[in-house]
Amino acid sequence: MSGSPMIFAIPSKGRLKDQVEAWLAECGFKLEMTGGARGYSAELAGLPGVSVRLLSAGDIAAGLDSGELHLGVTGEDLLRERGDDMDSRVMLLRALGFGRADLVVTAPKSWLDVDTMADVDAVGHAHLARTGRRLRVATKYVTQTRAFFARHGVADYRIVESSGATEGAPAAGAAELVVDITTTGATLAANGLKILADGVILKSQAQLTASLIAAWSPEQLAALRRMLSVVEAKGRAGKLATLVWPAEQDAAGQAAVAAFVAKGGSRRANGALLATGDLFDAAAALAAAGVEPVTVSRPDYVFESRSAVLDRFADSLKGSLGK
Ligand SMILES: Nc1ncnc2c1ncn2[C@@H]1O[C@H](COP(=O)(O)OP(=O)(O)OP(=O)(O)O)[C@@H](O)[C@H]1O
Numbered sequence: 001m002s003g004s005p006m007i008f009a010i011p012s013k014g015r016l017k018d019q020v021e022a023w024l025a026e027c028g029f030k031l032e033m034t035g036g037a038r039g040y041s042a043e044l045a046g047l048p049g050v051s052v053r054l055l056s057a058g059d060i061a062a063g064l065d066s067g068e069l070h071l072g073v074t075g076e077d078l079l080r081e082r083g084d085d086m087d088s089r090v091m092l093l094r095a096l097g098f099g100r101a102d103l104v105v106t107a108p109k110s111w112l113d114v115d116t117m118a119d120v121d122a123v124g125h126a127h128l129a130r131t132g133r134r135l136r137v138a139t140k141y142v143t144q145t146r147a148f149f150a151r152h153g154v155a156d157y158r159i160v161e162s163s164g165a166t167e168g169a170p171a172a173g174a175a176e177l178v179v180d181i182t183t184t185g186a187t188l189a190a191n192g193l194k195i196l197a198d199g200v201i202l203k204s205q206a207q208l209t210a211s212l213i214a215a216w217s218p219e220q221l222a223a224l225r226r227m228l229s230v231v232e233a234k235g236r237a238g239k240l241a242t243l244v245w246p247a248e249q250d251a252a253g254q255a256a257v258a259a260f261v262a263k264g265g266s267r268r269a270n271g272a273l274l275a276t277g278d279l280f281d282a283a284a285a286l287a288a289a290g291v292e293p294v295t296v297s298r299p300d301y302v303f304e305s306r307s308a309v310l311d312r313f314a315d316s317l318k319g320s321l322g323k
């Protein structure tokens with residue numbers, strides 16, 4: 001393909017790396033390293049016009065935000081941390097279902113009277129009045145902490161920036177509260193911290209994300225459309241099953257499954273594509289109508305001609321070009 005390729009970044013290390021590689025493989029994209037096995041660039045076999053960069057999750061968020069990358073997979077928490085106006089610079093195209101972590105406000109379990117953000121507000125006032133100092137909140141998620149505390153009307157606090165082992169801050173005497181991500185809750189428990197009842201700032205996961213700041217040529221947009229059509233086809237396939245019955249019984253078969261087709265399935269020659277959740281009910285309806293044998297298989301991909309997400313992205317790009 002002529003012209004510059006679409007730049008697509010995936011994590012080179014860390015928690016998300018293996019999961020992103022497994023997701024690419026599941027979609028049927030084969031990663032071919034171009035800089036040797038230990039290099040940091042690659043291509044996707046069968047998908048021309050895409051140049052893959054391997055970067056850290058944090059650098060991917062930064063590159064999408066600045067427009068150096070067209071497309072990337074990284075955590076929503078890292079993207080949102082780039083600024084309150086993230087949605088004007090990037091678009092989340094697809095939640096990928098892995099890399100899940102909750103960004104939460106926590107307090108020491110021993111603070112029996114503190115369970116909500118309103119309690120933090122009250123304690124903040126009291127602390128300031130008593131000691132002349134503001135409550136300290138340890139976090140590396142400064143942007144989201146500030147916005148969340150402001151939304152809850154909490155002002156009497158200050159942030160102590162932390163770059164690691166944040167949950168240890170209260171025990172070390174460096175802060176009273178902690179804002180950090182949690183997955184299993186083990187780190188919070190080990191540090192005697194509890195999540196406030198209304199203290200979930202973000203339920204994060206890995207997101208396929210496109211930059212609205214990057215310059216997109218028509219060819220690069222076409223490469224994205226092609227890639228997204230495969231990703232979406234794979235996603236749809238996981239939720240659908242193909243039922244097939246004998247041709248001579250088609251009229252009876254279609255009548256038996258008509259209600260399931262109407263719910264979002266589709267007719268096939270001598271069969272139907274139905275939601276897996278309806279599979280057993282549809283099989284029972286076919287059996288009751290005497291239609292047999294019915295075979296069921298799971299599709300690898302279910303392609304559709306349009307992508308609502310891509311249309312929305314292309315519209316937003318036009319909007320931002322017009323600014
Ligand atoms: N238990 C967890 N702890 C930390 N991060 C998690 C966890 N579960 C999922 N994640 C997600 O993984 C991403 C961070 O991954 P990781 O810590 O591996 O990045 P990294 O390679 O260290 O990036 P950087 O070096 O730029 O900080 C975040 O989006 C985060 O939400």
Ligand SMILES: O=P(O)(O)OC[C@H]1O[C@H](OP(=O)(O)OP(=O)(O)O)[C@H](O)[C@@H]1O
Nearest residue numbers: 164165180181182183184185186187188
């Ligand atoms: O709820 P859990 O399953 O216990 O996981 C959450 C913890 O894991 C991460 O820390 P990590 O030890 O990876 O160090 P980091 O903060 O430097 O990434 C994260 O920052 C939390 O501290």
